[in-house]
Amino acid sequence: MLEKEDFENIGYVQRTHGIQGELACKTTVDLSFISEDEDRYFLMLEEQGLLIPYAVEGFRTKTDEIDLIRFSGIETKEQAETLVGSSLWLSRDYLDDQELSEDPYDFARYLGFNLIDANRGVVVGTISHIDETTMNTLLYVDTASGDELILPIAEELFTAYNDDERTLTLDIPEGLLDN
Missing domain, CATH: 2.40.30.60 (RimM)
Known part of the structure; x- marks a missing residue:
């Protein structure tokens, strides 16, 4: 398997x-x-x-x-x-001989990571898709409740990431997570 x-x-x-x-x-x-x-x-x-x-x-x-x-x-x-x-x-x-991207702003590296809201300290969901074809890069996040959130991402929002735990922590602006 x-x-x-x-x-x-x-x-x-x-x-x-x-x-x-x-x-x-x-x-x-x-x-x-x-x-x-x-x-x-x-x-x-x-x-x-x-x-x-x-x-x-x-x-x-x-x-x-x-x-x-x-x-x-x-x-x-x-x-x-x-x-x-x-x-x-x-x-x-x-x-073995390849270098993985170490650039924290190479957004593709975060596919499959859990997104954490730095303000609330909670897992928002799993990053399922990244759209870099628009003026602002967008994260598509699958939530535990089955919803899909679309969030803009910018370097200023980054607070932390952990490759081992596969988490990305963002300072998500107020109102973007409200239903």
């Missing part, structure tokens, strides 16, 4: 690219080693809390932070759209 502890969250599927199932993925590690032997690698996508393996069929780097990835079995834009927003995970075995 796949255990989450054996994998590292390395980013997320940001959007589709083209009409043939290619995905633009925001990543926190250099995945260029995949292009040397694409058929050998699997990336995990988190779906409903479970890690699902996807065989890499094609890989190319677009920018320092965006990789274009094709997965086996994903042939159309419509199929690819179902994966947008999914967290990307890679086996820790592949990361």
Whole structure:
């Protein structure tokens, strides 16, 4: 069985690219080693809390932070759209020589983290998606009650983060958590 502890969250599927199932993925590690032997690698996508393996069929780097990835079995834009927003995970075995992002303002690193409100000292929920396509970066947070919160994020709101405990503490402005 796949255990989450054996994998590292390395980013997320940001959007589709083209009409043939290619995905633009925001990543926190250099995945260029995949292009040397694409058929050998699997990336995990988190779906409903479970890690699902996807065989890499094609890989190319677009920018320092965006990789274009094709997965086996994903042939159309419509199929690819179902994966947008999914967290990307890679086996820790592949990361031996890779540097994980240490930049606290590289928001993709917080996917799957628990969000804590610094003012109340309580867990708000789990960060399920990060949207950096808008003027203000947005966090999508799944709460324990099953609701989804959308919160703007900015460097000024950061108070603490803990990679080991997978928590991000923000000074959330008053009123944003009110129903």
